[in-house]
Amino acid sequence: MTLEDFHADLMREVVVRADATADSTESAFAAVVSDYLLDEGVISDFVPCVVRQRGFRVDGYAFIQDEATLDLYVTDYLSSERIETLTKTAMELSFKRLEGFFLKSKVPDFVNGLEVAHPAWGLAKQIQEEASTLARVRFYLFTNRQLSSTVKELPTTQKDGCEWTYRVFDLGALQRLLSTTEPEEIIVDFEEMFGEPLVCLPAGGPDANSVDSYLAVIPGDWLAKIYDRFGGRLLEQNVRTFLQVRAKVNKGIRKTILEEPGMFFAYNNGISTTAVEADLELSGGVGKLHSVRHLQIVNGGQTTASIFNVKMKERGVNLSGIRVQMKLTIVPSSRVDEIVPRISQYSNSQNKISEADFFSNHPFHVRVESISRHTWAPAVGGSHIQTHWFYERARGQYVNQQAYLSPAKKREFQLQNPRGQVITKTDLAKVINTFRRLPYIVSLGAQKNFGHFVTFVNDEWKQDGVDFNDTWFHSTIAQTIIFKVAERLIQDAEWYALGYRAQTVTYTIALLQERLANSSLAIDTERIWLRQEVGPALKETIQAVAEQVQDRIIRAAGMNGIVNVTEWCKRKGCWEDVCAHVPVQLTTRLDVELCSLEDATADKKAARRERRMFNDVDAQLEVVNRGAEYWTRLLGWGNSGIDLSPSEIQVLRIAAAIPKKIPSPQQCMKLLEVEAKAKDEGFTPN
Numbered sequence: 001m002t003l004e005d006f007h008a009d010l011m012r013e014v015v016v017r018a019d020a021t022a023d024s025t026e027s028a029f030a031a032v033v034s035d036y037l038l039d040e041g042v043i044s045d046f047v048p049c050v051v052r053q054r055g056f057r058v059d060g061y062a063f064i065q066d067e068a069t070l071d072l073y074v075t076d077y078l079s080s081e082r083i084e085t086l087t088k089t090a091m092e093l094s095f096k097r098l099e100g101f102f103l104k105s106k107v108p109d110f111v112n113g114l115e116v117a118h119p120a121w122g123l124a125k126q127i128q129e130e131a132s133t134l135a136r137v138r139f140y141l142f143t144n145r146q147l148s149s150t151v152k153e154l155p156t157t158q159k160d161g162c163e164w165t166y167r168v169f170d171l172g173a174l175q176r177l178l179s180t181t182e183p184e185e186i187i188v189d190f191e192e193m194f195g196e197p198l199v200c201l202p203a204g205g206p207d208a209n210s211v212d213s214y215l216a217v218i219p220g221d222w223l224a225k226i227y228d229r230f231g232g233r234l235l236e237q238n239v240r241t242f243l244q245v246r247a248k249v250n251k252g253i254r255k256t257i258l259e260e261p262g263m264f265f266a267y268n269n270g271i272s273t274t275a276v277e278a279d280l281e282l283s284g285g286v287g288k289l290h291s292v293r294h295l296q297i298v299n300g301g302q303t304t305a306s307i308f309n310v311k312m313k314e315r316g317v318n319l320s321g322i323r324v325q326m327k328l329t330i331v332p333s334s335r336v337d338e339i340v341p342r343i344s345q346y347s348n349s350q351n352k353i354s355e356a357d358f359f360s361n362h363p364f365h366v367r368v369e370s371i372s373r374h375t376w377a378p379a380v381g382g383s384h385i386q387t388h389w390f391y392e393r394a395r396g397q398y399v400n401q402q403a404y405l406s407p408a409k410k411r412e413f414q415l416q417n418p419r420g421q422v423i424t425k426t427d428l429a430k431v432i433n434t435f436r437r438l439p440y441i442v443s444l445g446a447q448k449n450f451g452h453f454v455t456f457v458n459d460e461w462k463q464d465g466v467d468f469n470d471t472w473f474h475s476t477i478a479q480t481i482i483f484k485v486a487e488r489l490i491q492d493a494e495w496y497a498l499g500y501r502a503q504t505v506t507y508t509i510a511l512l513q514e515r516l517a518n519s520s521l522a523i524d525t526e527r528i529w530l531r532q533e534v535g536p537a538l539k540e541t542i543q544a545v546a547e548q549v550q551d552r553i554i555r556a557a558g559m560n561g562i563v564n565v566t567e568w569c570k571r572k573g574c575w576e577d578v579c580a581h582v583p584v585q586l587t588t589r590l591d592v593e594l595c596s597l598e599d600a601t602a603d604k605k606a607a608r609r610e611r612r613m614f615n616d617v618d619a620q621l622e623v624v625n626r627g628a629e630y631w632t633r634l635l636g637w638g639n640s641g642i643d644l645s646p647s648e649i650q651v652l653r654i655a656a657a658i659p660k661k662i663p664s665p666q667q668c669m670k671l672l673e674v675e676a677k678a679k680d681e682g683f684t685p686n
Helices: 002-019 024-040 088-104 108-112 119-133 171-178 190-194 220-235 246-258 261-268 302-311 332-348 362-375 407-416 427-435 446-464 470-492 503-517 527-530 537-558 572-581 588-593 597-626 628-640 646-655 663-681
Strands: 046-054 054-063 071-076 134-143 157-159 160-169 187-189 198-201 210-219 271-274 277-283 286-294 296-299 325-332 521-523 595-597
Touching: 002 024, 002 171, 002 470, 002 663, 024 046, 024 054, 024 071, 024 134, 024 171, 024 427, 024 446, 046 119, 054 088, 054 119, 054 407, 071 088, 088 119, 088 134, 088 160, 108 261, 134 261, 160 171, 187 190, 190 220, 190 286, 210 277, 210 286, 220 296, 220 302, 246 261, 246 302, 261 325, 277 325, 277 446, 296 302, 362 446, 362 470, 427 446, 427 470, 470 503, 470 527, 503 521, 503 537, 503 572, 521 527, 521 597, 537 572, 537 588, 588 595, 595 597, 597 628, 597 663, 628 646, 628 663, 646 663
Parallel strands: 071 134, 134 160, 271 325
Antiparallel strands: 046 054, 054 071, 157 160, 187 286, 198 210, 198 286, 210 325, 271 296, 277 286, 521 595
16 A cells, blocks of 8 residues: 555545544544554553643643553644645644643643643643653654654653653554554664673474574563563563553562562563564574564563563662563464464463463454444435445454455445444444443553453353354444444533543443443344434433533542542442432433333343354354264374363264264364364364
8 A cells, every 4th residue: 555545544534533523633633543553552542632722732641650651642634635744843843832731730820720620630730740750751743744754763851850752653654553564563683772682592392393492581671671662562462461460460570570689580480472583693502682573472471561660660770680581482474373372372371361361363353253244234314225334353454355446346345334334343342341331441441441341252252152143243333323423422512521522421321321221221222223323312311411421520530539530430439429429311202212121131032042053053064074084083182192071082982973973063062172172282183
């Protein structure tokens, strides 16, 4: 894709986002870019906060408490169809405006002069209270212009004991980062970063099918610097992120670093890493690792992040005495999907990991993608064109499916798959957790909310995912439509306090769900699916509840001594307060858009039975198609290898007698489980 094509596609996405949410194009641009960067792990969070006054400007922020870091965001967006140049002068002016707000926020008179109900007050007040504890402020500029080639680097500065860093995401940087074919590489050059190579020992086996592995001991300050530069992108293939691990583990790591640094190596299991390529010099059985390409920490993300967090929060602490055992495996690009998940699974001994933890390859995504492609939403608005709600199981699928289409076919694709009906994994997580009545989890931000969503799906999938069926998809799309409608209604409302829309939306819908459930009622999602719209009575109810919700979360934050409303909304206490103090009036006009909770549950049970039958048929076809010879070989391998239970041996014997004997659907499900178990132990089909 050319830069011009990327720019045009980005502009179209911004226009669709602005139209759907009633945001300005600048705010929509910030939302689109931040969503992409969050998905890539480049940034940790983005809280919209629009402050535009003479001399300073802010479009968003994030406090990363564990890293004693404040991120401030500003946008520079032009509606021009041409690609414009961002000059060094214009760039510096944008950063000056961000810096201006940060510096002014330290002044009590400035903070006291802001409108208390506006998010700018909460941000400024939090900066004022926490400025002395910050180790770093990162200033980000999002722009759809192309940065001038005269800008070579953006140096880091030190001010009042605090590190100031700068980064520009211009059109070129966004294209390089978001390109699905040529992602931005992670290249760690040890000599450039630390002035010397990393000493290591070869540890690979003689097997021709094995990969090259090495053992090293990496200094803690090296590891912290690498994490500082590349952040969460180092953990793309990790089975869990630092945000999802148990606090007690992180506290233990931190305690060892601060109190017994000399024992860190003895206590800690170290890290397991992979790379696609290594520049290595071997001499006398000892290696000198000069650089690695596409470094990934597949186990030990919590260790790495904890070391980095100590560095940021405990200014002056010396990490050079910390030593971390590091296993490095060089995995060719062609074998990454095969080998890396196994390394993650087998090397993690600190916390037990189930197969379902490998969520990037979870069949849930495959199921939802499949349903979204074959399910046609009813035509609406007098149109005869049916459409899909396009689920992006992997980033860039929507764009990639159009890449090689002719202009006519591309127009047809876009008519059948409108951009406004594209759903990402984080979108889905936000909607589902809202309707699960977890608004305080949703308010934690995209990454943490998704972590909770992963746990939910893993738990629900235990029965072969029978709950995730076509009926579930209809209901989920209806919920998505409600969510989008609520966003626009709140944005357009006269009472809306700029900046708290996300919190107001999730709390409003969750509260409505709570009140309906208490009355044994539910929203008739099938009705919304068939009409692809929300009825007038439900819209009126959402508006009425939302106004009270917004007022309550703002007032209750102050009553609880919390200056930043967005921080208050992340607490379960906020949800309990809203439930206790915000009334919801369910008018008779709303009856037509509701159904009994009993009917809704009955529909789900019927869909579950249908899905289970479909799963049984699938399993039986899979087993029969493999043939008796295959199951005979697996039976023989199992008897001499893995520990099979009597019931597992029995079903394998039945399968080995195909076609004289045909396993039942339940037995076929059991056979596929035995097969998966055997493959984990090393059984190969061929």
